[in-house]
Amino acid sequence: MYLRRFSVILFILLIAGFAFGQSKSRPSDKFKQLSDDELPTPNEQRAASGAPGNKYWQNRADYVIDVEIDDVNQRLIGKETITYKNFSPDTLTYLWVQIDQNIHAKDSDANTTQTAPNLEGGQLPGAPRGVSVEQLDRLVNRDYDGKVNITSVRDAAGKPLRNTLNKTMLRIDLPTPLAPGGTFVFSIDWDYAINNNRVYGGRAGYEFFPRDGNYLYEMAQWFPRMAAYYDVYGWQNKQFLGSGEFTLEFGDYTVRITAPNDHVVTATGVLQNSKDVLKPEWISRLKQAETAKEPIKIITQAEAIANETNKPTGKKTWAFKGDNVRDFAFATSRKFIWDAQGHNVGGNKVMAMSLYPMEGNPLWEKYSTHAIIHTLNVYSRYSFVYPYPVAISVNGPVGGMEYPMICFNGPRPQPDGTYSANTKYGLISVIIHEVGHNYFPMIVNSDERQWTWMDEGLNTYLQFLAEQEWEKDYPSRRGEPQNIADYMASENQVPIMTNSESVLQFGANAYGKPATALNILRETVMGRELFDHAFKTYSERWKFKRPTPADFFRTMEDASAVDLDWFFRGWFYTTDHVDLSIENVRLYQPSTRNPETEKGLLRKQDNERPKTLSQQRNESLPKRIDQYPSLRDYYNDFDEFAVTEKDRADYQAFLATLSEKEKQLLNSNYYFYTVDVKNLGGLVMPLIFMVEYTDGTSEQIRIPAEIWRYNNFDVSKLIVTKKEAKAIVLDPNLETGDTDLSNNFFPRRTIPTRFQVFKGGGAVRR
Numbered sequence: 177m178y179l180r181r182f183s184v185i186l187f188i189l190l191i192a193g194f195a196f197g198q199s200k201s202r203p204s205d206k207f208k209q210l211s212d213d214e215l216p217t218p219n220e221q222r223a224a225s226g227a228p229g230n231k232y233w234q235n236r237a238d239y240v241i242d243v244e245i246d247d248v249n250q251r252l253i254g255k256e257t258i259t260y261k262n263f264s265p266d267t268l269t270y271l272w273v274q275i276d277q278n279i280h281a282k283d284s285d286a287n288t289t290q291t292a293p294n295l296e297g298g299q300l301p302g303a304p305r306g307v308s309v310e311q312l313d314r315l316v317n318r319d320y321d322g323k324v325n326i327t328s329v330r331d332a333a334g335k336p337l338r339n340t341l342n343k344t345m346l347r348i349d350l351p352t353p354l355a356p357g358g359t360f361v362f363s364i365d366w367d368y369a370i371n372n373n374r375v376y377g378g379r380a381g382y383e384f385f386p387r388d389g390n391y392l393y394e395m396a397q398w399f400p401r402m403a404a405y406y407d408v409y410g411w412q413n414k415q416f417l418g419s420g421e422f423t424l425e426f427g428d429y430t431v432r433i434t435a436p437n438d439h440v441v442t443a444t445g446v447l448q449n450s451k452d453v454l455k456p457e458w459i460s461r462l463k464q465a466e467t468a469k470e471p472i473k474i475i476t477q478a479e480a481i482a483n484e485t486n487k488p489t490g491k492k493t494w495a496f497k498g499d500n501v502r503d504f505a506f507a508t509s510r511k512f513i514w515d516a517q518g519h520n521v522g523g524n525k526v527m528a529m530s531l532y533p534m535e536g537n538p539l540w541e542k543y544s545t546h547a548i549i550h551t552l553n554v555y556s557r558y559s560f561v562y563p564y565p566v567a568i569s570v571n572g573p574v575g576g577m578e579y580p581m582i583c584f585n586g587p588r589p590q591p592d593g594t595y596s597a598n599t600k601y602g603l604i605s606v607i608i609h610e611v612g613h614n615y616f617p618m619i620v621n622s623d624e625r626q627w628t629w630m631d632e633g634l635n636t637y638l639q640f641l642a643e644q645e646w647e648k649d650y651p652s653r654r655g656e657p658q659n660i661a662d663y664m665a666s667e668n669q670v671p672i673m674t675n676s677e678s679v680l681q682f683g684a685n686a687y688g689k690p691a692t693a694l695n696i697l698r699e700t701v702m703g704r705e706l707f708d709h710a711f712k713t714y715s716e717r718w719k720f721k722r723p724t725p726a727d728f729f730r731t732m733e734d735a736s737a738v739d740l741d742w743f744f745r746g747w748f749y750t751t752d753h754v755d756l757s758i759e760n761v762r763l764y765q766p767s768t769r770n771p772e773t774e775k776g777l778l779r780k781q782d783n784e785r786p787k788t789l790s791q792q793r794n795e796s797l798p799k800r801i802d803q804y805p806s807l808r809d810y811y812n813d814f815d816e817f818a819v820t821e822k823d824r825a826d827y828q829a830f831l832a833t834l835s836e837k838e839k840q841l842l843n844s845n846y847y848f849y850t851v852d853v854k855n856l857g858g859l860v861m862p863l864i865f866m867v868e869y870t871d872g873t874s875e876q877i878r879i880p881a882e883i884w885r886y887n888n889f890d891v892s893k894l895i896v897t898k899k900e901a902k903a904i905v906l907d908p909n910l911e912t913g914d915t916d917l918s919n920n921f922f923p924r925r926t927i928p929t930r931f932q933v934f935k936g937g938g939a940v941r942r
């Protein structure tokens with residue numbers, strides 16, 4: 177750092193007039209309030225505060241369903257009656273119903289719009305191009321067609337209803353228009369071939385176990401579901417392509433599931449006919465589990481393995497009731513081990529349960545139910561108390577997928593029971609994540625077909641908090657700001673505010689980035705107290721309702737009095753990243769005006785000025801004026817740093833104008849560091865400096881992002897200290913996701929890297 181002395185000017189007002197001298201081409205204003213371009217105008221359904229408006233409404237659908245699983249042919253056969261209530265102010269002439277299973281039709285848009293895999297290369301070791309054997313099989317031998325047969329659509333009187341299928345959407349024309357406040361009851365019968373999830377993927381399906389010849393079914397999107405009709409988009413009937421998930425209405429479900437009589441069935445809701453379907457010992461073990469301190473086995477591994485060799489002697493029907501849910505899923509198999517533990521979450525008694533085949537052990541019996549209860553505890557603290565009577569985690573072919581009260585999670589140990597750290601933490605994390613989805617979007621019912629981040633981002637944020645409360649330094653994949661830095665700097669990305677089906681780098685965009693943004697809001701921008709209150713307010717305001725992004729953005733500000741428009745614009749509406757650089761640090765100290773001190777300093781600086789190469793080489797050359805001393809005059813001997821009588825007199829005259837306090841101030845020896853910071857990434861962020869002093873101590877200085885409000889590109893911050901600084905570090909706690917840490921140090925630091933040395937070789941062959 178180079179020391180400069182500055183003069184203390186008594187006429188400070190002079191500065192003010194020039195400080196904001198702007199050119200006409202002003203850089204874009206990152207602190208401009210979000211306006212019509214970004215957010216819809218508030219209205220009676222959605223208030224400017226971000227709360228539901230005084231005329232908020234949503235429609236409702238209640239279901240009574242009878243469904244059978246044909247375990248011989250892997251088919252699902254169902255009939256349902258939907259009671260649809262129109263609470264909108266609009267008269268409806270048709271209804272839209274989602275037939276999401278049609279994504280597995282051979283000619284579905286999801287299949288036909290697949291872009292080509294990279295078939296080039298892939299022949300050298302390490303080159304990952306080409307296709308897997310499974311992909312190849314799918315490409316050449318696809319014989320599976322999962323298209324739904326809709327065999328009947330009729331009204332309450334049994335009269336057929338005119339209907340039109342458009343791929344994954346079914347329009348039902350109403351015999352008479354459905355007025356506001358009206359109810360329409362209708363029924364649909366259908367059946368379809370269930371997808372082998374291991375071959376055709378998807379969010380549901382069956383798994384076949386060659387070892388014992390059994391099937392395990394995880395069933396979801398299995399029944400025709402009402403599309404949502406709401407104030408922002410009308411009917412949300414955008415086709416299901418696979419990424420944009422579901423937009424659904426709340427309702428009560430009565431579902432009777434018929435399966436082979438040696439199957440164990442688990443589902444959204446509470447079992448209504450335990451005595452008909454459970455063995456007496458299972459019922460008493462369940463009773464015991466209600467107050468147990470650890471998970472209790474309802475079906476042990478030995479019992480499940482014995483059951484694997486069974487042959488069914490008939491069918492059994494399991495009746496479930498799930499109230500106030502937006503969807504219904506179930507799982508069935510004769511392979512299930514079942515454990516359970518009752519738990520009181522904020523006054524609500526919940527039965528946490530896990531069902532898994534023996535292939536899931538020893539991991540599942542050790543972690544699954546604990547992970548469920550842990551999730552309910554943490555999430556309920558940061559949002560609202562879990563309102564449902566059961567929370568279930570099932571192991572099967574689906575890697576991780578959420579439904580009300582029940583979720584499907586894939587990780588399993590190796591066949592010999594050993595497992596890697598990745599598998600263990602992958603399992604705990606996915607269970608936390610999928611159970612966590614009960615809050616977002618199963619209860620805070622965002623429109624998933626439009627916005628993936630509204631449930632995945634918020635859920636991944638809370639997942640991070642829950643993981644960090646599971647064990648110290650839990651290896652969370654997402655949440656810590658530095659984990660998102662590489663993505664933020666990457667090419668080929670789109671803003672978070674992009675429709676679900678068009679999102680690039682899906683996991684980083686819709687899960688990692690919003691989760692990290694919320695974590696940064698909480699830790700760095702707002703502080704935990706303000707953030708937690710605002711987040712809870714949003715969760716409470718919108719539980720069992722359907723929020724949009726504007727409702728979230730507005731509530732976060734409304735409940736905290738923190739202007740966050742700049743943050744939401746930067747993080748959610750752009751692909752800018754954080755890269756702030758300390759370009760320079762300049763040290764200034766006020767001149768004491770004392771000529772003894774000041775001229776001494778000037779002399780020292782003059783002495784320290786380096787000699788040029790010519791000066792150094794010319795030093796020893798004989799000089800003419802040494803040969804002829806008479807050539808010397810006054811200027812040859814003049815000492816420009818000598819203190820004169822006039823200097824002393826001027827100084828005394830200056831001192832006479834100062835009070836004692838002012839004199840002390842002048843000699844107080846403060847250090848004035850001007851830190852010049854450049855914004856290279858585009859995102860404006862708070863400045864967090866750590867100043868390291870020469871005495872070995874250090875200090876952190878936190879400056880809100882508003883320091884950028886006049887200029888988004890360059891700011892200078894003055895740091896006044898009593899001690900001399902030896903270094904200044906930007907973002908010392910790695911809390912902003914800065915993509916290039918090498919420019920965060922002044923002076924710059926060398927970051928050591930080890931490189932490999934190997935023997936032999938020569939030219940590298942490619």
Ligand SMILES: [Zn+2]
Nearest residue numbers: 609613632635
């Ligand atoms: Zn998710």
